[in-house]
Amino acid sequence: MRKIHFKIKRFDGNKEWYQDYQLAYEKGKTILWALTSIREQFDPTLVFTSACRHAICGSCGVKVNGSSYLACKTSLDEVLDTFKTDYLTFEPMGSFEVIKDLAVAWEPKMEKMEKVKPWLIPSVEGDVEGGFIQSEEDFHHIASPTDCILCGICASECNQLAVNDGTYLDPFILNRAYRFAVDSRDGSPEEHIRPVIENELWKCMHCMQCATSCPKGIPLTEQVAFLRQESIRMGEVNNQGAKHAFAFVNDVRTKGRLNETMLPIKTDGLFKTATTKVPFALRMIKKGKINPFHMPKAVEGIKGVQEIYKYAEEVENR
């Protein structure tokens, strides 16, 4: 009989260990079925969280072979097929404090989420007694971000959070900021966006993990782009992230291509570049990877490129 081998990371509050279990293979089951079966059949001390079994409560996020899944929504067959193995390792989600076994702590995340004021700040057009009128079109702006079930899988897969000191906001927190900033009934979008700017918005690595792993398909990376665009509209342009982005925008406008030699200076300024990037620049020059005297010429058809910019500015962003 085919057996599925599970290695589950345990934690009792003091020590960590991996424990092995086996289940007879059954077709058409979920990862959550495996966890529940192990607890019921072999080990009542195994701790994990789950409730609704319908991808609504968001409580059963877990890592399997290093990749984060919502246990109730994920087919065991799919996972076995993905990793081409009958040996699976279960671990708690990344970037969360572990309470016990696979159960993680949400309180610190909720405290962090309060920074973006994840509630509606009523606009003058509406009030508690009279209610708010929202058009169907405006509702559609908040429909997708409202799908978030706070499962934490985006945070578990976020490459910035994995190396960050804890300041950077989890993708689901950025989603909350976005959700209220674009809500037509909200009177103060900047109150949601300002804390995002102050908490390392430009440190997102654009790895696409959050949008890829979200079990609800929320386009989280597009929201990061929106929040950055809004920060620029709010005048927050004197920072490395915005200056770096503008270096690309301006180089394409003038020449069509990036001037890599000038990029650090455009991002960090001459002083910081001169004081911090000299060893880097010297090793690049030594290997012929940077030619400080090379000034790229404008590409063939640059006038057409500039017409695109003109259209974007005059028609699209009017």
Add this chain to the structure above:
Amino acid sequence: MRYAFFPGCTLESAEEELMISTLKVAEALGIELIELKGWTCCGASHIQDVDDFLATSINARNIALGEELGVSKIITVCNTCTLMLRTAKDKLDRNDNLKTRVNESLRGTGMQYKGNTEVTHLLWMLIEEYGLENLRKKVVRPLTGLKVANFYGCHILMPPKIMGFENHRNPQSMEMVAEVLGAESVEFDQRLACCGFHSVFPAEKEVMGLTGMNTLSSKTSGADCLVTPCPLCQMQLDAYQPDAQKGFKEDITMPILHLPQLIGLALGLSPEELAIQRHVVDAIPMLRRSLQLV
């Protein structure tokens, strides 16, 4: 085989060795690459943070340059260029209103985006069209004994609805190519990690930590070199490696090769012909030792 070729900015400057090695390998395999005339930067995952219409439009122009050549596909050798071009294409092909407006913005270029040319990465093309068995026939110096750590980089895998060549949670394309070349792929924890390149300025401390974790993980797994299909991953892991080393007590030294360089070695090209001497972390002593090159 004839393809339009979109090199991307790094191939003209810091990663010129990828231009050299790609052209050498294409020639050796009998693949004709026609460089797009007047291509621009793809936006490198930054321009949409200022203006997403602009990001889509400049790439509509880049793709239109390929469409003018009448080839079926545009080939890239950079993960991020591939993602940026495919993202624009995906948006344009799904949204007629956007396509009309973008084509309006292209008026001054004398071209229109039609949507009849695909965008692919060299790695995918070798598997899908050239064929690994045909590649195997071209191997004259099997890379026997060479242990490689395959570092995919995020943008060749995600988001799968735009990239989707293989399962992003457990891709195998790099391992398949390594096997054909005779090299041995090692398992390592950071195989699917991010290199952090796109935030190296605003998140320098974090990205240097990540760089060290990535190279150290491959080293601990016994790899002789790390190989990547993306010049941005290569630059982050190679050129910044001395900076990353400062945050680690352990020696994190790991030579970082571009995928076409690995292929070129198996095709019998010398490290110098593939411009491997341009890397910051010298890969040549390791290659001489592992492959008994003279």
